[in-house]
Amino acid sequence: MASDNGNFSFDNGVLPKIQTNGAGSKKPANGICHDDSVPPVKAQTIHELHSLQRKRSAPTTPVKEGAGGAAFATISEEERQQLQLQSISASLASLTRETGPKVVRGDPARKAEGGHAAKATPEHHHYITPTISVSDSALKFTHVLYNLSPAELYEQAIKYEKGSFITSNGALATLSGAKTGRSPRDKRVVKDDVTTEDLWWGKGSPNIEMDEHTFLTNRERAVDYLNSLDKVFVNDQFLNWDPENRIKVRIISARAYHSLFMHNMCIRATPEELEDFGTPDFTIYNAGQFPCNRYTHYMTSSTSVDINLARREMVILGTQYAGEMKKGLFSVMHYLMPKRQILSLHSGCNMGKDGDVALFFGLSGTGKTTLSTDHNRLLIGDDEHCWSDNGVSNIEGGCYAKCIDLSQEKEPDIWNAIKFGTVLENVVFEEHTREVDYTDKSVTENTRAAYPIEYIPNAKLPCVGPHPKNVILLACDAFGVLPPVSKLNLAQTMYHFISGYTALVAGTEDGIKEPQATFSACFGAAFIMLHPTKYAAMLAEKMQKYGATGWLVNTGWSGGRYGVGNRIKLAYTRKIIDAIHSGELLNAKYQKTEVFGLEIPTGLNGVPSEILDPINTWEDKAAYKETLLKLAGLFKKNFEVFANHKIGTDGSLTDEILAAGPNF
Ligand SMILES: Nc1ncnc2c1ncn2[C@@H]1O[C@H](COP(=O)(O)OP(=O)(O)OP(=O)(O)O)[C@@H](O)[C@H]1O
Ligand SMILES: O=C([O-])CC(=O)C(=O)O
Ligand SMILES: [Ca+2]
Numbered sequence: 001m002a003s004d005n006g007n008f009s010f011d012n013g014v015l016p017k018i019q020t021n022g023a024g025s026k027k028p029a030n031g032i033c034h035d036d037s038v039p040p041v042k043a044q045t046i047h048e049l050h051s052l053q054r055k056r057s058a059p060t061t062p063v064k065e066g067a068g069g070a071a072f073a074t075i076s077e078e079e080r081q082q083l084q085l086q087s088i089s090a091s092l093a094s095l096t097r098e099t100g101p102k103v104v105r106g107d108p109a110r111k112a113e114g115g116h117a118a119k120a121t122p123e124h125h126h127y128i129t130p131t132i133s134v135s136d137s138a139l140k141f142t143h144v145l146y147n148l149s150p151a152e153l154y155e156q157a158i159k160y161e162k163g164s165f166i167t168s169n170g171a172l173a174t175l176s177g178a179k180t181g182r183s184p185r186d187k188r189v190v191k192d193d194v195t196t197e198d199l200w201w202g203k204g205s206p207n208i209e210m211d212e213h214t215f216l217t218n219r220e221r222a223v224d225y226l227n228s229l230d231k232v233f234v235n236d237q238f239l240n241w242d243p244e245n246r247i248k249v250r251i252i253s254a255r256a257y258h259s260l261f262m263h264n265m266c267i268r269a270t271p272e273e274l275e276d277f278g279t280p281d282f283t284i285y286n287a288g289q290f291p292c293n294r295y296t297h298y299m300t301s302s303t304s305v306d307i308n309l310a311r312r313e314m315v316i317l318g319t320q321y322a323g324e325m326k327k328g329l330f331s332v333m334h335y336l337m338p339k340r341q342i343l344s345l346h347s348g349c350n351m352g353k354d355g356d357v358a359l360f361f362g363l364s365g366t367g368k369t370t371l372s373t374d375h376n377r378l379l380i381g382d383d384e385h386c387w388s389d390n391g392v393s394n395i396e397g398g399c400y401a402k403c404i405d406l407s408q409e410k411e412p413d414i415w416n417a418i419k420f421g422t423v424l425e426n427v428v429f430e431e432h433t434r435e436v437d438y439t440d441k442s443v444t445e446n447t448r449a450a451y452p453i454e455y456i457p458n459a460k461l462p463c464v465g466p467h468p469k470n471v472i473l474l475a476c477d478a479f480g481v482l483p484p485v486s487k488l489n490l491a492q493t494m495y496h497f498i499s500g501y502t503a504l505v506a507g508t509e510d511g512i513k514e515p516q517a518t519f520s521a522c523f524g525a526a527f528i529m530l531h532p533t534k535y536a537a538m539l540a541e542k543m544q545k546y547g548a549t550g551w552l553v554n555t556g557w558s559g560g561r562y563g564v565g566n567r568i569k570l571a572y573t574r575k576i577i578d579a580i581h582s583g584e585l586l587n588a589k590y591q592k593t594e595v596f597g598l599e600i601p602t603g604l605n606g607v608p609s610e611i612l613d614p615i616n617t618w619e620d621k622a623a624y625k626e627t628l629l630k631l632a633g634l635f636k637k638n639f640e641v642f643a644n645h646k647i648g649t650d651g652s653l654t655d656e657i658l659a660a661g662p663n664f
């Protein structure tokens with residue numbers, strides 16, 4: 001029975017308290033200590049005990065010690081946090097109703113625990129008051145979880161996000177929902193006076209237009225959704241390891257999964273860098289759980305990924321696939337960097353012990369991550385780079401590896417990078433042991449691991465390097481007619497770079513289930529913003545200036561087309577890549593193939609000579625010839641749209657490039 005003060009007691013309340021030695025009296029009567037001799041816990045209550053477990057710290061944003069110590073610090077920790085919250089509130093502001101929502105720092109769940117609650121109560125945050133409070137949203141507080149650590153994000157994900165689990169290797173398994181790949185058809189770019197002129201529009205372009213007003217409609221929708229939540233995650237991070245061309249990005253999202261993904265994929269700021277972070281150069285509003293309104297102008301589905309270059313903002317509605325954030329920012333870099341005469345590249349990049357740098361271009365699934373992650377070389381990055389007058393720099397701070405059929409034996413460095421802190425997307429694991437089954441495609445083919453680059457033991461930190469010596473174009477040829485390796489002259493390199501051929505491997509782009517021949521300009525048409533020839537001209541100029549050699553490597557089929565032959569063994573491809581790096585292939589003996597006119601080596605160490613010319617591996621020679629001509633026809637047809645574009649200042653390279661394609 002409950003007494004008035006809420007405590008339980010027995011009816012008469014007179015039962016004597018049970019006494020133990022020492023508990024009631026200061027000294028044990030007989031001088032003997034029993035099992036309660038261990039010093040007692042310092043906490044008086046269970047709440048206090050739990051609060052003792054966690055050492056108070058400001059994990060990401062300590063006060064900078066001025067020259068004369070804290071007394072001379074320009075602003076106090078509290079003032080700095082206020083400025084940060086004001087900046088976040090401004091980011092989340094509705095453009096019509098009020099300046100910004102009331103945001104407070106910290107996890108709302110912590111309020112219940114007492115102790116820290118004072119920090120999170122509204123009264124202490126009167127400094128963020130909306131000017132015109134005309135909606136109920138102005139009465140509500142949104143808690144900001146700012147740059148949480150991986151451990152904190154794990155807890156948030158596991159507590160609140162269905163489908164989040166710790167796997168036996170320590171990684172965080174998550175589900176990205178209905179979308180397990182990017183949605184390129186739902187990408188929109190605001191067409192204004194500036195972008196009308198600057199960007200590539202029309203047939204073949206990834207930039208599908210929307211107007212400013214529609215962008216603001218979607219932005220409002222995303223911001224309203226985020227402000228309606230109890231808490232949002234905010235990441236302030238950097239892009240580009242080149243210190244002169246670093247971009248500050250803010251990612252506002254609703255899921256711990258998204259925050260941890262970006263923590264891993266972008267460059268992580270030091271506490272000192274965060275202190276001076278200021279206004280971000282670009283902001284993402286990821287309201288992926290919430291759909292766009294299909295009746296909104298320009299919308300063709302309930303998914304929309306919208307970029308507004310003038311406002312320096314991106315809005316995500318209706319897809320939780322984390323790759324949208326990564327590749328959205330990459331699109332922005334494809335606009336910002338060329339403006340500064342810096343070439344942005346969808347490529348992996350590594351460096352030998354002697355400083356020889358190789359770039360690995362290729363569409364999704366062709367081997368950029370797999371082949372740039374090489375135990376004998378330093379990894380600069382696996383997917384997005386810049387090539388400036390100073391050399392190469394990685395745009396990102398992490399890697400995003402495909403993990404379907406991942407094997408410890410074939411890809412040991414990637415295997416070992418899957419540990420605490422790594423996000424494992426859409427993988428299947430054993431319910432009890434939590435062991436991941438990398439062969440299981442039940443959720444999707446496009447299973448992924450996102451980890452910080454320093455999880456690769458031979459990462460090159462900082463992720464920059466000198467000018468590339470080799471430019472390797474990867475194609476996963478489902479037709480099985482391209483040779484495993486060809487040496488390219490400059491015009492051929494440009495021809496194949498602009499063509500961007502591969503057989504798209506299942507899953508990465510939503511809706512593709514089987515490999516199929518694809519042409520994607522610059523090996524990344526989905527992300528480029530300018531006309532492909534702009535990037536091609538820059539690449540040609542840089543390769544010429546720094547004397548880089550081009551190569552075409554087929555990581556796809558051998559011995560027949562998809563369905564008949566098999567994918568070339570990774571071990572062979574690695575030998576080919578080794579021979580490019582070492583210079584062995586540069587000095588090999590070559591012969592020219594028919595139709596494509598490719599220079600192929602007659603032999604190389606560790607690879608059976610007969611596979612170097614694909615015709616040898618096909619049983620049915622007539623079928624080979626027919627398939628070769630079919631692919632050549634596809635190349636020709638694809639290139640027609642580029643025939644009228646001049647590359648570089650004079651037309652001579654353009655003519656050479658046109659002549660560098662298949663001849664039949
Ligand atoms: N011969 C081969 N060469 C390269 N990769 C191969 C080969 N055979 C099989 N593979 C597999 O192909 C996949 C290549 O994927 P990878 O992650 O390297 O793609 P990516 O080019 O980085 O794509 P994305 O841009 O989508 O990240 C891996 O799963 C790898 O194990
Ligand atoms: O963006 C993604 O989803 C994965 C990737 O790297 C690509 O497709 O090039
Ligand atoms: Ca990759």
Ligand SMILES: [Mn+2]
Binds near residue numbers: 346364383
């Ligand atoms: Mn990629």
